[in-house]
Amino acid sequence: MAGVFKNITGVAHSQEKSDVLSENVRFEGKGVTLGGYLSRPSGKGPYPGVIVIHENRGVTDYIKEVTQNLAKEGYVGLAVNLVSRSLGPDYPGGSDEALNALGKLSDAEAMADLDAGVEYLKKQPVVFTNSIGCMGFCMGGRYSLLFAAHRKELKAAVVFYGRTINKITPLQPQSPIDFAPEITAPLLGNFGEADPVIPLADVKKLEEELKKHNKIFDIKIYPDAKHAFHREGPNYHAEAAKDSWKRALNWFAKYLKTP
Numbered sequence: 001m002a003g004v005f006k007n008i009t010g011v012a013h014s015q016e017k018s019d020v021l022s023e024n025v026r027f028e029g030k031g032v033t034l035g036g037y038l039s040r041p042s043g044k045g046p047y048p049g050v051i052v053i054h055e056n057r058g059v060t061d062y063i064k065e066v067t068q069n070l071a072k073e074g075y076v077g078l079a080v081n082l083v084s085r086s087l088g089p090d091y092p093g094g095s096d097e098a099l100n101a102l103g104k105l106s107d108a109e110a111m112a113d114l115d116a117g118v119e120y121l122k123k124q125p126v127v128f129t130n131s132i133g134c135m136g137f138c139m140g141g142r143y144s145l146l147f148a149a150h151r152k153e154l155k156a157a158v159v160f161y162g163r164t165i166n167k168i169t170p171l172q173p174q175s176p177i178d179f180a181p182e183i184t185a186p187l188l189g190n191f192g193e194a195d196p197v198i199p200l201a202d203v204k205k206l207e208e209e210l211k212k213h214n215k216i217f218d219i220k221i222y223p224d225a226k227h228a229f230h231r232e233g234p235n236y237h238a239e240a241a242k243d244s245w246k247r248a249l250n251w252f253a254k255y256l257k258t259p
Helices: 061-072 096-102 107-122 139-150 176-182 200-212 238-255
Strands: 020-028 033-041 047-053 076-081 127-137 156-160 187-192 217-222
Touching: 020 061, 020 107, 033 061, 033 107, 047 061, 047 107, 047 139, 061 076, 061 127, 076 107, 107 127, 107 139, 127 139, 127 238, 139 156, 139 176, 156 238, 176 200, 187 200, 187 238, 200 217, 217 238
Parallel strands: 047 076, 047 127, 127 156, 156 187, 187 217
Antiparallel strands: 020 033, 033 076
């Protein structure tokens, strides 16, 4: 999806597109071979690593472009393909089949697969292993909240319109807000005031929990912005997309350090 970032200008890029190396990768998880999309600067590094957690249709062109743009800023980005368990490590994103498969993924399985992604990142010679963060969108935003509590070594976490409170099911036995006391990474959140998927009251409750437990966080709510405002499409909101991306980069620049 070329041009997803076409309106996000004014953000300084430390890497030109030609200096970014991207490839589809495979790595071993807990009893499963996982796929992913890796983008990194072409230099020797070391660079901080970022786990990119996709929306509910898998590793789409949009998610690949997010990963590439992180690499342009000096990060090694890995988008873990969370449909690998049911559809295989090489299954492309964007289909209803991916949507259905992700609807059957448990939180425990997702955390295990993201754990495997971190371990794969740490094996890359260009990655500074003590400086890894995560970034998630939509479904991946919810997982980013969960992962920030689950993976204690994360140095920063970014959430784009991730659900903070969900219906309790066997696959999702708790809500991300329940884990707020366990979050150790500085947390950045970007939400839309007009998002019909994530009630504003739920975002406010997350803020209250983070404050209550003295967490480092910064949550911004964009007026008139709907769900998926960062991705090109009917809900794209240019101002919110540009500002939220800049905020994410600034957050990583502050908390993901290199030697």
